[in-house]
Amino acid sequence: MKQLVSCVLLGTLGLATACHQKAEVEEAKAFMMSDTMMNRIRLDTVLNQPVRSELTLVGKVAADESKVIKVFPLVGGVVEEVDVELGDFVKKGQQLAIIRSGEVADFERQMIQAQSDLLLAQKNLSVAEDLFESKLNSQREVVAARKDVETAQAELSRVKEIFQIYGLGKTPTYTVRAPIDGFVIEKNVNRDMQLRSDNADNLFTVGQISDVWVLANVNESDIGRVKAGMPASVQTLSYPDQRFNGKVDKIFSVLDPGTKAMTIRIRLQNEGMKLKPEMHATVALRFDEGDQMATVPSNAVIFDNSKYYVMVFRSRSDVETRPVQVHKFLGDIAYINAGLKPGEKVISKNQLLVYDALND
The missing domain is CATH 2.40.50.100 (RNA polymerase II/Efflux pump adaptor protein, barrel-sandwich hybrid domain)
Known part of the structure; x- marks a missing residue:
């Protein structure tokens, strides 16, 4: 009798297990991403990248001093x-x-005087040369007349140079x-x-503001993290959704005695002339921490029930909801401590639709 009961129980358990496994297989086979869904998602590959941190600074936009000229009245x-x-x-x-x-009027007077003096000196030279040929005066008088012409020519050249430098015409x-x-x-x-x-x-x-500078202040505690050539991302109040990318162009190795901050300079190409001098700017500098970690786009990470998940894609009928440990988010990158391997594919667009379909 006991053997009969045992056989019945074992048969029942085996049937239940078989039914459960069959149900799982049928459920797995039942999920299949349609062509429409495949067109709506985006797949990204898990990459092993250096872990980076971000330093946020406050600064302002300034014109490139080498392309700025002050205009003074001469x-x-x-x-x-x-x-x-x-x-x-x-x-x-x-x-x-x-x-x-009145100074320009005086320059005009000097021009007229210099021209008259040159004409007079040239006539005196011509007369002196004629008299010398007629033996009516000496060589010394001819030499003196030639010297007067050279002096008048020099004075006229000086005044013409003033006119050219000042850009003067015939009006005062x-x-x-x-x-x-x-x-x-x-x-x-x-x-x-x-x-x-x-x-x-x-x-x-x-x-000229086709290229501009951003001058930012670095706190004394962060000076050791800043290096020339570091990539920099700049945002402004005027264009909060747009990032202007450049590099640290110069580090001014002097601290402001009042703020105890060091100034750095970022050079930017000013496309569309959007950046104007004196604009407020927020600068983000990224630097390597020395480690490497698996990374995915930030959009690929799902937060639900106090946990982080990603949708690992193998095929349109094989998508896994996998829990992961997030080290940190930095901009559009998420650093993953555990749960993913480089080379795996994750869904980074419309992944919530797939997540709901698999987990509801």
Whole structure:
């Protein structure tokens, strides 16, 4: 009797186990990703990468000093006309302002005087040479006349050089022109302003901002982490969703006595002229910690029930929900301590749809 009961129980357990295994196989076979779903997901490969950390700094955008020129008035006078405003783009040689000046009028007088003196000296030389040929004067008088011509020519050349340097014409006005192509980033002049001849203030500052600098402060405790050539990512308040990428161009090895911070410089290409001098900037510097770890896109990680999961893809009918240990997230990268091996495929787009289908 006991043997009969034992056989019945064993048969029942075997049947139950067989039924359970059959149900699992049928469930596994029942899951199959459709063509539509395959087109909606994205697969990424698990990569072994150096572990990196991020240092966040605060800074500001500045114009490249090697491409910034201050425009000073070369003469004193009264400003008759101002043709540009702050922020305007100007071409090299473009008129910025006009100054009516007594100094320019004096230069014009000097030009007329120098031309007259040269004509007179040339006539005197011609007369001296004619008299010398007629034996009516000496060689010394001819030499003196030639010296007077050379002196007059030198004076005329000096005045012409002044006209060329100042860009003067035939009117008693001085035209302020742009020295380079660029934007007017500073303007300190208005119409009818009186300028002294010894004025030391610039009227305009013209700068090219196709390339700009970002000057950022590094705390004393972080100085050892910063190296020249480090990749840098810059964000601004004006364009919060856009990252501007560059490199640490220079490290100023001097600490500010007030803030105890060191300044670094990041050079950026200013595409679309979006970055303007004096903009607030947040700088992110990434550096290697020395270890390597498996990485996946941050979007591939699912957080559910206080645990992290990724969807490991082998085939459209073989997708595994695998728990993982996340070391940390850095931007669009997740560093995985355990649970994944390099070379495995994970779903990094619309993975929640697959997760819900397998786990609900």
